[in-house]
Amino acid sequence: MREHAAVLFELREVGVDRGGRAVLDSFSASVPEGSTAVVGPSGAGKSTLLRLLNRLADPDRGEIAFRGRPLKTYEPLALRRQVALVPQLPALLDGSVESNLRYAAGLAGEELDVEATLARAGLDPSFAERDVGRLSVGEQQRAMLARALAQRPAVLLLDEPTSALDHAARDRIEAALAELRREQEVSIVLVSHDPEQARRLGDQVLEMPA
Amino acid sequence: MSTSIHVELWQVAASLVLVALAAAISFWQRADLERDILVATGRSIVQLTLVGYAIKLIFDADTIWLVLLLLAAMVLFGAITARHRAAKVPGSFGPLLIALALAGAGTLGLVVALGIFDPTPRYLVPVGGMVIGNAMTASAVALNRLGDEMADARARIEATLALGATAREAAAPTVRRSLRSGMIALVDSTKTTGLIFFPGTMVGMLLAGASPTDAVRLQLILLYTLLGSVSISALTATLLAYRHFFTPAAQLREAGA
Numbered sequence: 001m002r003e004h005a006a007v008l009f010e011l012r013e014v015g016v017d018r019g020g021r022a023v024l025d026s027f028s029a030s031v032p033e034g035s036t037a038v039v040g041p042s043g044a045g046k047s048t049l050l051r052l053l054n055r056l057a058d059p060d061r062g063e064i065a066f067r068g069r070p071l072k073t074y075e076p077l078a079l080r081r082q083v084a085l086v087p088q089l090p091a092l093l094d095g096s097v098e099s100n101l102r103y104a105a106g107l108a109g110e111e112l113d114v115e116a117t118l119a120r121a122g123l124d125p126s127f128a129e130r131d132v133g134r135l136s137v138g139e140q141q142r143a144m145l146a147r148a149l150a151q152r153p154a155v156l157l158l159d160e161p162t163s164a165l166d167h168a169a170r171d172r173i174e175a176a177l178a179e180l181r182r183e184q185e186v187s188i189v190l191v192s193h194d195p196e197q198a199r200r201l202g203d204q205v206l207e208m209p210a
Numbered sequence: 211m212s213t214s215i216h217v218e219l220w221q222v223a224a225s226l227v228l229v230a231l232a233a234a235i236s237f238w239q240r241a242d243l244e245r246d247i248l249v250a251t252g253r254s255i256v257q258l259t260l261v262g263y264a265i266k267l268i269f270d271a272d273t274i275w276l277v278l279l280l281l282a283a284m285v286l287f288g289a290i291t292a293r294h295r296a297a298k299v300p301g302s303f304g305p306l307l308i309a310l311a312l313a314g315a316g317t318l319g320l321v322v323a324l325g326i327f328d329p330t331p332r333y334l335v336p337v338g339g340m341v342i343g344n345a346m347t348a349s350a351v352a353l354n355r356l357g358d359e360m361a362d363a364r365a366r367i368e369a370t371l372a373l374g375a376t377a378r379e380a381a382a383p384t385v386r387r388s389l390r391s392g393m394i395a396l397v398d399s400t401k402t403t404g405l406i407f408f409p410g411t412m413v414g415m416l417l418a419g420a421s422p423t424d425a426v427r428l429q430l431i432l433l434y435t436l437l438g439s440v441s442i443s444a445l446t447a448t449l450l451a452y453r454h455f456f457t458p459a460a461q462l463r464e465a466g467a
Contacts, residue, residue, distance in 0.1 A: 018464065019464075054372060055459060055461070056368060056371060056372060056461055056462075057461055058459065058461070076459045076460050076461070077374045077375075077376060077460060078374065079374075080371070080372055080373065080374040081373070081374035084372065084373070085369075085372040086372075087365065087368065087369050087372070089365060091365040091366040091368075091369035091370075092366075092369075093366070093370065093383075094383070103373070104373045107373050107374050107375055107379075108373075108374060144369070147373070148373075151373065151374070
């Protein structure tokens with residue numbers, strides 16, 4: 001574990017309204033490099049927080065900085081290739097797993113080592129040719145992780161990546177994430193409703209108020 | 211053989227029996243369309259009568275400007291009507307208006323430029339009406355589908371945006387399916403034309419006493435013209451409208467926002 005990890009994201013008094021209701025209000029936090037688990041009750045705005053971090057949404061109030069620079073000044077498309085988000089439910093494009101990886105790598109202008117990328121997400125090479133429609137939800141979720149990794153992002157945002165999975169599938173995702181955490185090549189911000197999982201996977205745990 | 215026929219008012223009135231039949235079926239089966247059938251019948255009488263007088267006026271005046279004015283009015287009303295079918299698409303009126311105008315101008319311009327029809331009211335008015343009418347249906351169906359698909363595919367589109375794809379890239383499969391659904395009805399009916407149904411123009415010409423050869427040739431020209439029209443309008447409407455679902459920062463707008 002790193003000491004004095006550099007600050008990745010700095011949030012100051014961030015507020016987000018949806019349908020006239022504040023889903024996030026005056027939220028301030030500092031997210032360092034490394035692995036951060038975000039916990040909090042449902043409705044605390046955890047998913048919203050992740051979507052703010054790669055500009056899938058912008059806050060209505062407050063400031064967010066990424067590596068010391070205001071997030072607003074980043075070009076959204078370029079930012080998203082650096083700060084990859086894996087949503088709660090898998091949403092792959094039609095086709096094979098490999099075609100999904102190639103699509104993502106192509107967008108980021110990265111060379112793709114299919115086998116190595118699959119392995120980092122805990123998938124064996126045979127998955128490359130598999131049609132995404134024929135994968136289990138757990139396999140799809142690992143394919144989503146592989147697709148995000150194909151872009152060689154600096155930060156991975158994971159929105160409850162195991163919430164729709166059974167124990168076995170959850171363990172496989174967690175094993176892949178634990179390995180990524182050890183590699184230290186990519187910072188992780190993981191949203192979880194499960195405090196145990198947060199402790200297992202996070203160097204630090206960020207609690208969101210209800 | 212006479213080239214024009216005369217239709218008496220009593221003949222039109224008699225055909226209302228079939229409207230009553232439709233309303234009766236709706237009432238009996240609780241399809242809840244009686245009111246709509248009544249409104250549709252009333253509107254068709256009023257609108258067609260007015261258009262009939264307008265066309266007579268335009269034919270008598272024999273000037274291109276009145277034709278253009280009529281076509282512009284059709285484009286405007288077409289876009290207003292299609293907008294209701296595209297209720298889930300924010301700001302659909304602009305794209306529909308441009309789609310119908312482009313489809314009308316493009317196809318009519320081409321058939322005149324190719325020398326298929328003379329640029330006279332006798333050709334431009336009826337052909338323009340068909341072209342704009344079909345363009346309206348196609349763009350309305352395409353945008354209706356676009357609205358549904360954008361709602362259904364929200365998670366996938368956002369996941370694709372999250373990879374740094376542009377709005378256009380993320381929406382591409384959705385736009386493609388919407389375009390297809392706007393065009394497919396006419397493509398399918400063109401495939402089966404003459405086998406399963408006789409298209410309107412041909413029926414009209416045969417009833418009016420034209421030779422079957424002429425009726426068929428004119429029908430073919432019109433079918434192909436309509437194919438051009440629906441593809442232009444469905445393409446234009448979807449390509450302009452999908453943008454309304456995204457912010458300039460390539461974020462999905464909130465549903466209903």
